[in-house]
Amino acid sequence: MVNSVRAANAGPGPGAGGGPGAGAGDGRHDERSVDIAIIGGGMAGASLALLLAHHCPELQVVLLERKPLPASGGPLVLPSFDSRATALAAGSLQMFAQLGLWSQLEAYCAPIREIHVSDRGCGLGARLDAARESRAQFRGMFGAVVENAALGPVLYDALAATGVEVIAPAEVRTATFDQSGARLRWRQGADAERSLRASLLVAADGVDSPLCRKLGIEIDRVEYRQRALVTTLALQRAHGDIAYERFTDAGPMALLPLPDREGRHRAALVWTCDAADADALLRLDSAAFTDRVQRAFGWRAGRLQRSGDVASYPLSLSLAREQWRRNLVLVGNCAHFLHPVAGQGFNLTLRDCEALALALAGRQERRLAQDSTGALDLLESYGRERQRDQQLTIGFSDRIPPLFASGNPLIRASRQMGLLGLALVPPLRSSFLGQAAGFGL
Ligand SMILES: Cc1cc2nc3c(=O)[nH]c(=O)nc-3n(C[C@H](O)[C@H](O)[C@H](O)COP(=O)(O)OP(=O)(O)OC[C@H]3O[C@@H](n4cnc5c(N)ncnc54)[C@H](O)[C@@H]3O)c2cc1C
Known part of the structure; x- marks a missing residue:
């Protein structure tokens, strides 16, 4: 439940400058200008707005979200905040702690203190224990779910x-650019069209962004022809803060610990399959689905029982060919959408968002003008800085699914050696964990 969003639900917001309605949309010269406008209030847009408020409090930031937001106390019905669970890497937890959010988040998080990786049909596996891996942990955890x-x-x-102003519902229809920045237009409910100018426009409007398409930004895309089936399981016994990654003939399965609720032990299942x-799995009733999960996953977490609906997500790798231009940056799913097998998409996005906020904060030290937020050299150096982490993380997420989906005996043998290596060879384990825990390599 949201306490009170500083939102301009169907009306001008309370933010400085008189709200988005001031002189908006009618072509008058007093059209309102802000430093940064973020389009999309999902996990990426909302996190970036918080990071900007923390690192660059002097900048005027507006967040525009297509869906309505609850005025007070209602559920937040946005695509990001659906029935999924997210494994937050240690690096992400550290970031939320720096934002002062760990005390609020902790109550809803289940820590990951051990990771068990195994391959169905062979006895090999790797057990990773946060207590022994000081480099890749936050307060004794690899991360939390x-x-x-x-x-x-x-x-x-x-x-x-x-001080961030949230405007919702506000579906941005067009963005045009000129020498001084971006101009956005949106329609707010039945009201007249509104508009706003921003020195920097951040597109955080999700995968298949129509806005990016309109701007001619090409997307490289690989269809995995797979889906992620996601549901909540009730567990017979406590999960012991263990996250399981199990590779089965029917695709990789992740069982992620969740906090107990109403005395029930719970875990989130993410099952990637063709x-x-x-x-076929979606057509099964609850008991038959549970039976299939139990057979594929085994009994390492005790008896499992499905306790929620099963949601299905089509999987692809998509990567925008341009993530920045003068006065424009892409973040989140609209910049890169990854296979969820390694739980990296949002963690990578958070690292992008923090780097962007720090690059913008660095403007002041360099005594650049207030309207330099969209300067090409600044955005280029941000983008270049992020390339290596993005390439490594995307490569990491992209290589795992085919490796573990294959029944080819050679590939199978090599992945079993990989698991053995992970279990036995400290540098290998350390680099795997560095990547998985979101600290980079
Ligand atoms: C099954 C699954 C499991 C995952 N698990 C993990 C995990 O464990 N760990 C991890 O790090 N990552 C995980 N991810 C990745 C993570 O979910 C994404 O990184 C995250 O959803 C990114 O959200 P986003 O804000 O970029 O996009 P979205 O959630 O799509 O948000 C975009 C927002 O923009 C709004 N919008 C769209 N168009 C407009 C417009 N024109 N004007 C205004 N607003 C607009 C939408 O309404 C929406 O609210 C997982 C992904 C999947 C599919």
Whole structure:
């Protein structure tokens, strides 16, 4: 539940400058200008807004979200904050702690203190223990799992305490650029068209962004022809803060610890399988689905029982060919959408967003003008700085699915050697964990 979003729900917002309605949309010269406008209030947009408020409090930031936001106390119904759970890497937890959000988040998080990786059909596996891996941990954890439906209100409650102005519902229809920056237009409910100028426009409007398409930004895309089936499981016994990654003939399965609720032990299941198998699994009733999960996953977490609906997500790798231009940056799914097998998409986005906020904060030290937020050299150096981490993380997420989907005996043998290596060879383990824990390599 969101306490009170500083939102301009169907009306001008309370933010400085008189709200978006001031002189908007009618072509008058007093059209309102802000430093940064973020389009899309999902996990990426909301997190970036918080990071900007923290690192660059002098900048005027507006966040525009297509969906309505609850005025007070209602559920936050945005695509990001659905029934999924997100594994937040240690680096991400550290970032939220720096934003002062760990005390709010902690109540909704289940820590990951051990990771068990195994391959169905062979005895090999790797057990990684955070207590022994000081480099890749935050307060004794590799990371923590939070339900997206709980993360959203924490982010929006925190936003309400910043100077960021949230405008919703506001579906941005066009963005045009000139020498001084971007001009956005949106329609707010049945009201007249509104507009706003911004020195920097951040597109955070999700995968397949129509806005990016309109701007002629090409997307490289690989269809995995797989889906992620996501549901919540009730566990017979406590999960012991263990996250399981199990590779099965029917695709990789992740079982992520969740906080107990109403005395029930719970875990989030993310089962990646071929699209045709996913269709068949979705047709099963709850008992038959549970039976299939139990057979594929085994008994290492005790008896499992499905306790929620099963949601299905088509999987692809998509990567925008341009992530920045003068006065424009792309973040989140609209910049890169990854296979969820390694739980890296949002963690990578957070690192992008923090780097962007720090680059913008660095303007002041360099005594650049206020309207330099969209300067090409600044955005270029941000983009270049992020390339290596993005390439490594995307490569890491992209290489795992085919490796573990293959029944080819050679590939199977090499992945078993990989698991053995992970278990036995410290540098290998350390580099795997450095990547998985979101600290880079
Ligand atoms: C099954 C699955 C499991 C995952 N698990 C993990 C995990 O464990 N760990 C991890 O790090 N990552 C994980 N991810 C990745 C993570 O979910 C994404 O990184 C995250 O959803 C990024 O969200 P986003 O804000 O970029 O996009 P979205 O959630 O799509 O948000 C975009 C927002 O923009 C709004 N919008 C769209 N168009 C407009 C417009 N024109 N004007 C205004 N607003 C607009 C939309 O309404 C929406 O609210 C997982 C992904 C999947 C699919």
